[in-house]
Amino acid sequence: MDSETVTGSGSLSPAQQHGTYELLPFVLDPKNIARFDAGQVIIGDRRQYPFEQSFVTCRTVAEVASAIEGMVTQGSGPWLASVNALRILTSDSPDNPATLMADLQQARDLLVSTRPTNTAMMQRLDQMLSIAKQALATNSDVDYAIAASIDEVLLGIYDDYTLRALAMADLIDDGDGILTNCFGEAGVLLSIAFAARQGKDIIVYAPETRPYFQGAKLTAPSLHEMGIKVNLITDNMPAHIMSERKIQKYVTAADLITLDGHVVNKIGTFQNAISAHAHDIPFFAFAWGRDDSKKQRSDIVIEERDAAEIKLALGTATTIDTISARYPAFDITPPNYVSGVVTVHGVASPYNLESLSTW
Template sequence: MHLAEINDMLPFLLRRENVARYEEEGAVVIGDRRKYPFEKSYVRCTDVEGVARAIEEMVTQGGGPANAALYALVLAARQCADSPAARQLEILEAARLRLVNTRPTNTALARRLEKAMQVIQNAFAERKNVEQTLLVWIEEMRDINYRNYAIIGEFGARLIEDGDGILTMCFAETSFLLALAMAKKAGKHIHVYTPETRPYLQGARLTAPSVHELGIPVQIIGDNMPGYVLSQGKVQKYFTAADLVTLDGHVVNKIGTFQNAIAAHYHGVPFFVFSLDPDKLKPNRASIEIEERDPGEMKSCRGVPTTDPAIDAYYPAFDITPPHLVAGVITQHGILSPYDLHRYFG
């Protein structure tokens, strides 16, 4: 499948140019998911700190932070190009560390930045223009990723049967939306249920409009409703993405994924996870760091307070689903048992 065809199949939010892009005059432009679907807007960042803050403030999520962070390194390379080589490397390494620390659980960001530093070091060794070398590499990597998204999406589409009800969680991103689009193109009639996903409402604001844009029926449900919806026989498959998959098959995703997996397992509904690349450096559950966000974010919704400000709150951003609750991990190698990931990625 050609890259342009893949891009055209995607809803607005996930089209390549709307996730993040680099402007040659020296800026990183990031699609602002905080304002969607009420406004289609972008955040324009002119330095690494601006990109880091945008990631921390949830301007973009899922696969978006890795793309934005890579372009931030290009920006840093441009801005320090007149410094001695040793100083440039110091600046770029400091930028990498700042960006890595924006999302400690989603290790895809850290791994891609580590690869970018290798590209940078090779560019210095070969006396190449660092900014342009890095930018070319990033676009090549994005090409590869989008082709892999399509491969993974095709595997997902094969799992979907005509008449399926599909439960998801948060915003399952590119491969999931491609799987839905491919299933629809194949003439399969499906219905999607998406929990609203408090406190940022990614399910209501991002998933539901994106699925609707594909012309697929979708209903928003409360975060406390999946168990009941499953009990009614409305759901035949549970699909999510993953912020991290360990080599022994533990799935880290938006908080709420685990409780839905328990309910799905109880009702005999298989849970499938889309994953571009399980983390080779995360062998097991003990190696996972769960990000805890500002508890204050749990005490309001879209800027409206929901409780007495004196009351405490707790906000782990992710949870961990053990492999015995996962029917399969959908990768570019096929649909794998979570217990077999180490054979392909270890």
């Protein structure tokens, strides 16, 4: 990263300066992820995309929690939907401070319980609760304080996406085949878009990501929309494509990275990393903020979802009811399989993360 490039254009933010917002595909436009409008939280329905550009409207915090749990959105969607869910309470009842804080705390706990692995939602909710408390203490408008804070956080996140994506783009070579997993969102997609804008010819291999098909439904159509070549494959193919020497880099997002370099991401990330290692292909994982409470592997909570979801493909049963199943939603790639963690300060060693104050 050249910090002069980032700060050298006067008032332009990194995201503005590098054209981030113009590059983003439909599903990653912040207003299509989740927004607050007239007392309701409007969440982009990733279950319907790319067949429909539809939205789920939530009138209560419980409805937002249910939408998150039901996979209406995922990745960065839950934090943005959940902080906006707080505004259902703050925009509605600004008059009773004591009740409001209790309600916000209850909302926070309900929302956090929906997806235990990715702690970004919890961190942002706690940040918003702290802002609400401060606003109440100073007799400020709580809803306005939270709304302003969401906007500020959002801009900061897209600036961070931009800084990380620029760092990763530098490591992508002309002619690279890139394997990803699930939906790497703005970090992964922008890094490829920036590299392509530098004139590099790139093709992405996107595993479909069972059971919810995020690779087929989000990653492949988003890359196609961005003008990037993409080949959809099933989740059992990455090592075979590697053996054909068609993959030179493996790049994913991460739902969580521990201070000692364990990468937690959508199930399948780990076995692709093992296959990449066996084929001398480097694996880069995008950081998503730092969580000081997640020091090591034993601090990770892997979400075990309802096994019934494994026995469905787009609503159709794949087997008979009597069959048992398992559905761990995430896996853990230890640092010995991680070539680099993509942070706002550049691509770092997974063994040197604790020394970086921000990721």
